[in-house]
Amino acid sequence: xxxxxxxxxxxxxxxxxxxxxxxxxxxxxxxxxxxxxxxxxxxxxxxxxxxxxxxxxxxxxxxxxxxxxxxxxxxxxxxxxxxxxxxxxxxxxxxxxxxxxxxxxxxxxxxxxxxxxxxxxxxxxxxxxxxxxxxxxxxxxxxxxxxxxxxxxxxxxxxxxxxxxxxxxxxxxxxxxxxxxxxxxxxxxxxxxxxxxxxxxxxxxxxxxxxxxxxxxxxxxxxxxxxxxxxxxxxxxxxxxxxxxxxxxxxxxxxxxxxxxxxxxxxxxxxxxxxxxxxxxxxxxxxxxxxxxxxxxxxxxxxxxxxxxxxxxxxxxxxxxxxxxxxxxxxxxxxxxxxxxxxxxxxxxxxxxxxxxxxxxxxxxxxx
Numbered sequence: 001x002x003x004x005x006x007x008x009x010x011x012x013x014x015x016x017x018x019x020x021x022x023x024x025x026x027x028x029x030x031x032x033x034x035x036x037x038x039x040x041x042x043x044x045x046x047x048x049x050x051x052x053x054x055x056x057x058x059x060x061x062x063x064x065x066x067x068x069x070x071x072x073x074x075x076x077x078x079x080x081x082x083x084x085x086x087x088x089x090x091x092x093x094x095x096x097x098x099x100x101x102x103x104x105x106x107x108x109x110x111x112x113x114x115x116x117x118x119x120x121x122x123x124x125x126x127x128x129x130x131x132x133x134x135x136x137x138x139x140x141x142x143x144x145x146x147x148x149x150x151x152x153x154x155x156x157x158x159x160x161x162x163x164x165x166x167x168x169x170x171x172x173x174x175x176x177x178x179x180x181x182x183x184x185x186x187x188x189x190x191x192x193x194x195x196x197x198x199x200x201x202x203x204x205x206x207x208x209x210x211x212x213x214x215x216x217x218x219x220x221x222x223x224x225x226x227x228x229x230x231x232x233x234x235x236x237x238x239x240x241x242x243x244x245x246x247x248x249x250x251x252x253x254x255x256x257x258x259x260x261x262x263x264x265x266x267x268x269x270x271x272x273x274x275x276x277x278x279x280x281x282x283x284x285x286x287x288x289x290x291x292x293x294x295x296x297x298x299x300x301x302x303x304x305x306x307x308x309x310x311x312x313x314x315x316x317x318x319x320x321x322x323x324x325x326x327x328x329x330x331x332x333x334x335x336x337x338x339x340x341x342x343x344x345x346x347x348x349x350x351x352x353x354x355x356x357x358x359x360x361x362x363x364x365x366x367x368x
Contacts, residue, residue, distance in 0.1 A: 001093065001094075002093065002094065002095045002096070002239065004063070004096050004123075004125075005096055005098065005100050005123070005242065005246075006065075006100070006123050007065075008063050008064055008065035009063070009064045009065075010061055010062070010063055010064075010083075010094050010096070011061070011062045011064065012060075012061050012062065012091035012092065012093065012094065013058055013059050013060055013061075013062065013082075013091060014090050014091055014092060014108055015058055015059030015088065015089065015090050015091070016030050016033070016090055016109070017030060017033075017055065017059070018109065018111075018220070020055050020056075020180040020181065020218065021178065021180055021182075023053075023055040023178075023180065024052070024175055024178035024180070026047075034052070034053050034055070037053040037058070038052060038053055041053060047174070047175030047176070048175075049174070050174065051172065051173065051174060052173065052174050052175040052177075054168060054169075054171050054172050054173075054179075055171070055180060056088065056167075056168040056171050056180075056217045057082075057168060058088075059088040059089060059090070059091070060082040060083055060084055060086065060087075060088055060091065061082070061083040061086045061091050061094045061105070061125075062080060062081065062082055062083065063080075063081050063083055063125060064078060064079070064080055064081075065078070065079055065081075081126075083125050083126065083161070084159075084161050084164040084165060084168070084216060085117065085125065085126060085127055085128055085130070085159050085160060085161055085164060085216065086103060086105060086115075086117045086125060086130065087105070087115055087117070087130050087156075087215070087216055087219035088216060088217055088218070088219050089107045089112070089113070089115070089219045089220045090107055090108045090109045090112065091105060091106075091107070091108075092106040092107065092108040092235060092236050092237065092238075093105070093106050093236070093237045093238050093239065094106075094238075095238055095239050095240055095261070096125075097240070097245065097249075097296070097303075097304035098242065098245045098246040098248075098249035098250060098259075098304060099122070099249060099302075099303050099304045100119075100122040100123050101118055101119040101121075101122050101128070101303060102116065102117070102118050102119075102303050102304045102305070103116065103117040103118075103119070103125065104116055104238050104261065104306065105117065105238070106235040106236060106237065106238045106263060107220065107232070107235050108234060108235055108236060109234070109235075110233055110234070110270050110271055111230050111231055111232075111233070111270075111271040112220060112230065112232045112233070112235055113132050113133065113219070113220050113223045113224070113228055113229065113230050113232065114132065114133040114135075114151075114229075114232060114235065114263075115130065115131065115132055115133070115219065115223070116130075116131040116132075116133070116153055116306075117129070117130050117131070118131070118301075118303055120160075126160060126161040127159070127160035127161065128158065128159075128160075129155060129156075129157070129158040130155075130156045130157055130158075130159075130215050130216065130219065131153040131154060131155055131156060132153070132154050132156055132219075132222075132223030132226070132228035132229075133151045133152070133153060133154075133228060133229060134151070134152045134153075134154050134227055134228045134229050134278070135149040135150065135151055135152075135229045135278055135279065135309065136149065136150045136152070136278065137149055137278060137279055137280060137281075142280055142281055142282045143281075143282055144268055144281045144282060144285070144286070144290055144311060144314050145311055145314045146311070147281055147311065148308060148309060148310040148311065149279075149308065149309040149310075150307065150308055151294075151306060151307050151308060151309060152307075153305075154223065154226050154227055154228045156212065156215035156219065156222055156223060156226060156228075157211075157212025157214075157215030157216065157222075158212070159211070159212060159215070159216055163211070164213075164216050164217075167211065167213045167216070167217065168217065181213065181214055181217060181218050183221065185208045185209070185214070186214045186218055186221050186222055186225050187199050187205070187225060188205035188206065188207060188208055189207045189208065189209055189212075189214050189222070189225075190214075190222070190225035190226050191204050191205040191207075192204070192205060192206055192207035193207070193212075193226065194226065194227075198225065229277070229278045229279065230271075231271040231272055231277045231278060231279040232265065232271070232272065232279070233265065233266075233267050233268055233269060233270050233271050233272045233286075234265060234266035234267040234289070234334075235263065235264075235265055235266075236263075236264040236265065236266050236335065236336045236337070236338075236351075237263070237264045237335075237336060237337045237338040238261065238262070238263045238264075238338070239261065239262060239338045239339065239340055240259060240260070240261045240262075240296070240340060241259070241340035241341065241342060241344065243342055244259045244340070244342070244344060245259035245261075245296060245304075247259075248296070249296075249298075249304060258295060258296070259296045260293055260294065260295055260296065260340075260344070260365075260368065261293075261294040261296055261306055262291055262292065262293055262294070262312065262338050262340060262346055263291065263292045263294065263309065263338075264289070264291050264335035264336055264337070264338050264348065265289055265290045265291070265292065265335070266289045266334045266335060266336060266351065267286055267287055267288075267289050267334065268281050268283060268286045268289065268290050269283040269286030269287055270283075270286070272286065273286050284316070284317075284318065285314065285315060285316025285317055285318040285327075286318070287318050287326070287327065287334075287354060288314070288315025288316040288317075288318050288327035288328075288331070288332065288333050288334065288354060289314075289315045289332060289333065289334045289335045290311055290313070290314045290315065290335070291311075291312050291313050291314075291332065291335050291338070291346070291348060291363070292309045292310060292311055292312060293309075293310050293311075293312040293365065293367065294306040294308060294309050294310070295308060295310075310367075312346075312363070312365055312367065313331065313332055313348075313363055313365075314331070314332075315327050315328075315331050315332040315333050315334070315335070316328055316331060318354075324356040325354070325355055325356050326354040327352070327354040327355060329355060329359075332348055332350065332359075332361055333350055333352040333354045333355045333359075334350055334351055334352035334353075334354060335348045335349070335350060336349050336350060336351035337349040337351075344365070344368050345362055345363060345364050345365070346362075346363040346365060347360060347361070347362060347363075348360070348361040348362075348363055
């Protein structure tokens with residue numbers, strides 16, 4: 001997590017459900033999670049009761065504070081608020097930009113999406129517009145040390161916490177009822193939104209909803225349906241140095257010191273190196289990971305933005321025949337958490353089984 005510019009901690013619910021229908025499937029690998037919630041809520045864990053945990057109540061960023069501040073007179077006064085407008089997926093981290101409106105968010109898993117949220121009002125993350133990144137890789141370049149990505153932001157929908165919570169309540173029910181948004185409904189919603197026959201059925205479907213609920217309740221699938229890139233792998237920490245970014249933003253010196261955002265990608269194998277889709281990297285060293293650099297900019301709406309993702313440091317080489325240190329100890333392995341220091345250097349924390357000892361690296365980015 002991070003801390004907002006108004007000093008409230010932002011944490012996350014890292015939801016490991018790619019398919020919400022598995023929430024109701026006793027044979028699914030993560031079925032123990034809704035069972036644990038059922039036990040916590042005092043419900044029958046075998047699903048025989050009158051209700052079952054609603055899947056759409058989980059998988060959000062969480063803001064911790066007291067009436068807009070971070071100071072509490074007593075523990076009982078501390079407010080914990082789920083930020084449903086920021087979307088539902090396997091949140092790893094969220095970081096608020098110095099415009100106090102824009103939030104970039106990482107999604108941890110295989111075949112995942114890079115998200116952005118822009119609040120309607122500064123210092124208030126309860127209402128706004130959710131976006132997802134559509135990326136274009138450097139043409140004819142597959143070397144992960146050279147391949148960069150141009151970013152186009154696809155608008156998923158606008159909403160507010162009150163309305164989204166009302167949508168969520170519609171999916172209260174039993175295990176047998178298995179209430180959830182289906183893939184067919186997401187397709188039809190996306191067809192209606194884009195005016196495109198996405199499933200080659202011969203017609204453009206009407207939306208089954210009068211709102212944009214797939215954007216907020218099935219954010220990853222909704223993003224891909226609208227054309228965003230759902231191929232990232234193990235997207236971990238995304239972060240800035242707020243002081244550097246704020247100085248750049250608020251000083252208004254377009255030609256002055258530029259602030260940067262960094263993203264840790266624990267691996268770039270699997271969906272990032274399968275030869276399909278928008279991301280087609282050479283995955284030889286993919287199990288070792290990469291950290292990307294994103295130059296912050298100001299967009300036409302007057303908000304902080306990021307339009308390129310460039311490799312800053314890549315792990316490897318990878319030695320599959322080694323018992324220990326399968327990723328070379330001369331570079332990173334499975335980068336996870338990032339902290340950008342006041343001088344712009346980057347602390348990179350590993351979460352790896354490919355180094356005998358996990359390492360904290362201090363990276364002096366030569367490109368800065």
